[in-house]
Amino acid sequence: MKQWPVMAAAAVLILVLSPFRGTDIGKLRPAQWVYLSRQEDTVWLETDTGDRGGGADVLSALEDLRQSAPGKLFLETADYALVSREALQDLLQLRSVLRSGVEVCLAEEKPDENTAAYLRAHNPGLTLREYFSGEGALPVLAAEEGRWMLVDGQSGKE
Numbered sequence: 001m002k003q004w005p006v007m008a009a010a011a012v013l014i015l016v017l018s019p020f021r022g023t024d025i026g027k028l029r030p031a032q033w034v035y036l037s038r039q040e041d042t043v044w045l046e047t048d049t050g051d052r053g054g055g056a057d058v059l060s061a062l063e064d065l066r067q068s069a070p071g072k073l074f075l076e077t078a079d080y081a082l083v084s085r086e087a088l089q090d091l092l093q094l095r096s097v098l099r100s101g102v103e104v105c106l107a108e109e110k111p112d113e114n115t116a117a118y119l120r121a122h123n124p125g126l127t128l129r130e131y132f133s134g135e136g137a138l139p140v141l142a143a144e145e146g147r148w149m150l151v152d153g154q155s156g157k158e
Contacts (some may be wrong), residue, residue: 029069030077032116035107036094037084044087045094047073048116058093080119081128082107082141092132100129105150109143118148 031047036058038044045061046052051073053065066073075097081104083091088106105124124139131138140151 028074029071030074032078033080033082033111033119034075034078034094034098034102035082035084035111036087036090037110038087038090043090046110047075047078048111048113049073058090058097062097078102080105080116080124082111082115084110091128095128095132098128101127104128104131105139105141107141109141111141115141115148122148122150124150 029047029049029051031049031051033048035046036043037046041056042054043056043058043061044052044054045058045065047065049069051065051069053061053063053068055061055064062075076099078098079102081091081094081098081102083094083104083106085106085108091104103119103124104126105119119141124141126136126139130136137152142149142151
């Protein structure tokens with residue numbers, strides 16, 4: 001019984017001196033999808049949270065994206081990687097940023113607020129890992145009159 005106060009004091013001391021600090025949940029920005037595009041020499045990364053960053057390559061675009069986001073951006077929560085035809089060459093570098101189980105597709109149009117819901121209902125079915133190991137063709141996400149559709153994939157890596 002006499003050890004109880006000592007243990008309680010030790011627990012309080014550990015909590016006070018702990019180097020780990022919590023994160024304000026209101027500042028977290030979990031992404032559902034990441035869109036990779038390219039305009040001339042600039043690589044762009046955008047998320048469904050409305051955040052956007054650009055740079056000479058994927059890593060510099062990611063740094064710009066994180067610096068400009070009004071909170072802590074979590075790409076680890078992304079389920080989908082969408083890539084424009086112009087940015088296919090940058091997809092390998094995006095692979096180092098996202099989980100290998102993220103589903104990937106070629107986006108013919110810039111994604112919008114309905115894209116994640118559509119992709120959850122109509123699964124692209126190809127992960128980054130599978131694509132780079134040659135296990136499937138890149139599904140194409142097309143837009144027609146404001147509606148999304150997954151169509152036959154593009155084989156091979158450009």
